[in-house]
Amino acid sequence: MQEKEYREVFQTEAVARLYHDKIYGKSTADESIWKVEQKQLEDVISRLVSRRLRYLDFACGTGRVIGFVGEHFESVQGVDISKSMLEYAKTKAPKAELICGDITADESIVGGDYDLITAFRFFLNAQDSLRYAVMKALADKLAPDGVLVFNIHNSSPSLLWFQNRITDLFLGRKKSSMSRDQVAKLVEQAGLRVLETKSTGVIPKWICMILRPKLWRSLDSFLSRKCILGKMGSHVIYVCGRQGANPDREKIQVMDGR
Numbered sequence: 339m340q341e342k343e344y345r346e347v348f349q350t351e352a353v354a355r356l357y358h359d360k361i362y363g364k365s366t367a368d369e370s371i372w373k374v375e376q377k378q379l380e381d382v383i384s385r386l387v388s389r390r391l392r393y394l395d396f397a398c399g400t401g402r403v404i405g406f407v408g409e410h411f412e413s414v415q416g417v418d419i420s421k422s423m424l425e426y427a428k429t430k431a432p433k434a435e436l437i438c439g440d441i442t443a444d445e446s447i448v449g450g451d452y453d454l455i456t457a458f459r460f461f462l463n464a465q466d467s468l469r470y471a472v473m474k475a476l477a478d479k480l481a482p483d484g485v486l487v488f489n490i491h492n493s494s495p496s497l498l499w500f501q502n503r504i505t506d507l508f509l510g511r512k513k514s515s516m517s518r519d520q521v522a523k524l525v526e527q528a529g530l531r532v533l534e535t536k537s538t539g540v541i542p543k544w545i546c547m548i549l550r551p552k553l554w555r556s557l558d559s560f561l562s563r564k565c566i567l568g569k570m571g572s573h574v575i576y577v578c579g580r581q582g583a584n585p586d587r588e589k590i591q592v593m594d595g596r
Contacts, residue, residue, distance in 0.1 A: 348399070354422035358400040367543040370551040371573055374559070376406055378536040379456075379487065382577050383410055386485050386533065389453045396457040396476055398436070401427030403458050408434050417441060417448050442471040451481045457488040461524070463514050473528040477580070486530060486578045490516045498542045498572035518569070521576060530578040537562055537571025 348354060361368050383390070390411045395404035398416030400423050408414040414434040418424050424436050439447040455476050461469050476486055492499055494515040502513045518535070525532055540561040546554040561567045 348418075348420040348423050351422040351425075354400060354420065354426060357423070358426045362400075362402055365551065367546040367551075370546050370555060371538055371543060372402065373551075374538045374555055375458075375489070375573070375575060378538075378575055379403075379407060382485070382487060382534075382536075382575075383407070383454065386577065387454050388483070389481070392449065392452045392454075392481070394448055394452045394455045394476075394479065395434075396441070396455060396472070397460040398427055398431075398434075399423045399459070401430030401434075403456050404434055405430030407454070407456060411454070415448055441475045442468070445475055445478070448479065450479045451484070452479050453481050453484050455480060455484065455486045457486070459489065459491055461488060461521075462490050462492055462516055469524055470527060473524055473530075477528040477530050480580060482580065482583055484579070485533070487575060488578075489573060489575045490521060491573050492516070493518065493537070493572055493574040496539065496570050496572040498539060501542055518574070521574075525576070525578050526581075529581055531581050533577045533579050535577070536575040537568060537573060539572030540567050540570050542572065 348357065360366070362372060363369065387410075392413045393404075393408060393411035393415070395407065395414075395416040398404045398418050399420070401416070404414065404416040404427065408416075408431050414431065415437060416424075416427060416431060416434050417437045417439060418427070419438065419440050421438050424438055427434070427436055437447055441448060457472070457476060460472065464472065480486060492502065492513060492515045494517045499515050502515070506512050522532055538558055541549075541554060541558045549557070562571055
């Protein structure tokens with residue numbers, strides 16, 4: 339996918355409505371995963387974000403993440419390139435300053451010295467050049483002890499990734515995926531380091547609709563706590579900080595499924 343195409347994919351109101359109403363609609367598999375990720379985010383904020391003054395949600399979309407995380411911070415900003423998505427975000431994050439623009443073209447549209455930056459469902463589908471440009475821009479906006487939290491929602495290897503590979507062979511397509519090594523390299527190139535990871539989706543998310551969401555979450559949480567299986571989650575949250583900042587933190591602390 340070309341860079342221009344990816345930047346424009348969420349521009350229309352129809353696509354924004356699909357994302358808001360269908361993908362994260364009530365009782366969907368993605369909503370069930372989001373409930374797990376909410377607990378993971380709360381844990382990260384409570385342990386690793388000591389100062390809660392400034393928060394930025396990059397690619398904030400319809401406001402799912404900023405509406406949840408923003409309640410913990412005094413100053414809240416969200417930035418997205420899609421006006422259509424931001425219209426939905428206004429209802430979920432009424433106290434946030436929502437900015438329509440592209441920080442890779444003009445970094446001055448947002449502030450800096452953020453205690454926390456989140457970027458969900460972005461890096462996976464962006465092409466390599468855009469991934470790096472955004473990661474570097476976000477790294478530059480962090481406070482010295484700030485934390486960047488982002489996710490990859492088709493991590494490899496995982497059962498979902500394997501399922502997608504098989505489907506891709508029959509349909510002649512190729513769904514994006516990223517391995518933990520690829521993510522670690524991207525993070526390091528931007529001057530950051532991975533502090534810890536958290537994962538869910540050891541059991542493919544489509545099974546959620548068969549088992550019922552609550553049962554799926556319980557079983558998946560149990561399996562995610564197993565050492566080997568914990569590395570097989572399809573949805574991985576990465577918690578990152580500046581290289582050389584806060585030496586009391588462990589270099590890499592893996593806390594999958596907790």
